[in-house]
Amino acid sequence: MRLSKLQKGLWALAAVALMAVGAAVVFIDRSSPSVEQAEFRPTFALPDADGRLRSQADFPGKHLLVFFGFTNCPDICPTTLAEVAQVMDDLGELSDDVQPLFISIDPERDRELGLDEYTEAFHPSILGLAGDAAQTRAAADSFRIYYEREDSADAPDGYAMSHSPALYLISPEGDWLGQFTYGTPASEILAELKARL
Amino acid sequence: MKRIFATLALIAAAGPALACETVTTGSLEVSRAWSRASIGTARPGVVYLTIRNSGTADDALISITTPAADMPMLHQTVMTDGIASMPHAMEVPVPAGGQVALEPGGYHAMLMDLTQVLKEGETFPVTLTFRDAGEVTIPVTVQNIGASAPTCTSPDE
Structure with missing residues (x-):
């Protein structure tokens, strides 16, 4: 499949957006590390x-x-x-x-x-x-x-x-x-x- | 110096280790100096104490030295969003007419490179240097490794 310039551009944009979300998740994780009240099962x-x-x-x-x-x-x-x-x-x-x-x-x-x-x-x-x-x-x-x-x-x-x-x-x-x-x-x-x- | 003798006399009168030794320099009074027993010398030790400033000028604790450690340093445990970190404290402010405590979870003197095992029941001297009031030396009582407060009490407690 050959991608047009526009398609390539859109994919690049999507990738950047994904990375931004990833960065935001990491950031949120670090800024609010306290354990949530919701029940979960930690393992070790x-x-x-x-x-x-x-x-x-x-x-x-x-x-x-x-x-x-x-x-x-x-x-x-x-x-x-x-x-x-x-x-x-x-x-x-x-x-x-x-x-x-x-x-x-x-x-x-x-x-x-x-x-x-x-x-x-x-x-x-x-x-x-x-x-x-x-x-x-x-x-x-x-x-x-x-x-x-x-x-x-x-x-x-x-x-x-x-x-x-x-x-x-x-x-x-x-x-x-x-x-x-x-x-x-x-x-x-x-x-x-x-x-x- | 008179003060030290008076305090020692008090301790003698009150029985073993009931009163905290108190030392003064200028308008600063240092008391309740304690530490925790160490396991060997590989891990850092700690010193906690209370400084009272009865004067009208702010001062600050700027450094400590002790024969018990080659690299003693002032630190502060800081909680940021539930994360504890322990940055080096350049100085510990001692406000005029107030007091500051080096205590668990806050300011503390961290004794890196211990030169001796800190044994429960023993004491070792720590010399504090204040920005304005100069130096003063106080004996630090080594308590159990699980201690969380000084076992001695101040004269006014």
Whole structure:
């Protein structure tokens, strides 16, 4: 099929329009990364520190409390993991029904630094997961969260990670139940969990 | 210096680690200095504290040094559209008649290249440099890695 000049022009225009829509979608994604209220089922398949691939199916009957972070993060990540630890302690026996997950968004460096020793320092129940770049991006996309490496001379190894720092609650069936934004007091998280367990 | 001794005496009187040590330079008072225990020295540490300015002129914290880290730096956790990033803070403003807290989720001193493991219960000195008030050194108490606030209390709490 031979295209006339006009047809070629129209196709080019269409391509440009498509790219613009694509750019707009990416832009919207980045500017409003908070999780939507609509129910959806995030998925993940990521290795733990021993290299065992973990997914939702490994935690039957448990609610998941999921945080995406990196172990070189001195402020927000320890603060949030400390809250998770507090919640797990306060849940008492009910804590058997909750699995906290720390998903590394800086997996290569975190594996080198030691994932287990980090999560265990906060609470033995917290399981650290660190995949490869593709697995990590897939998990983050499925949770509809944002993360990005930011090169900076003022950070260890010359880079830091910017990321969505909320805690996500997933039902035993895999449904996304809600998010706790950074700074939500442990008592509120505890109350929400107790109401569901 | 007298102030430090008075504070130390207070601590001694009040029992172990109940009162926060407070140091002053000019019209600035620094207190509630704490950190979190580190795992080894590979990951950066953190320092939080509170600065009160009883004077009539604005000041600013412009740098920190400590023997505990080769590359300490002021940072600020910033939330933009739900995304946390942690840019370098050129300075931390200390407004006249007000106070500023370096606390989780906001301003903090990030200790890169730790020279020692930060062990719970120990203290290490941090020297703060203010634009106008000059330098002052405060002992920082290392708390549990899961701590989210200082365990000590200010004299007026």
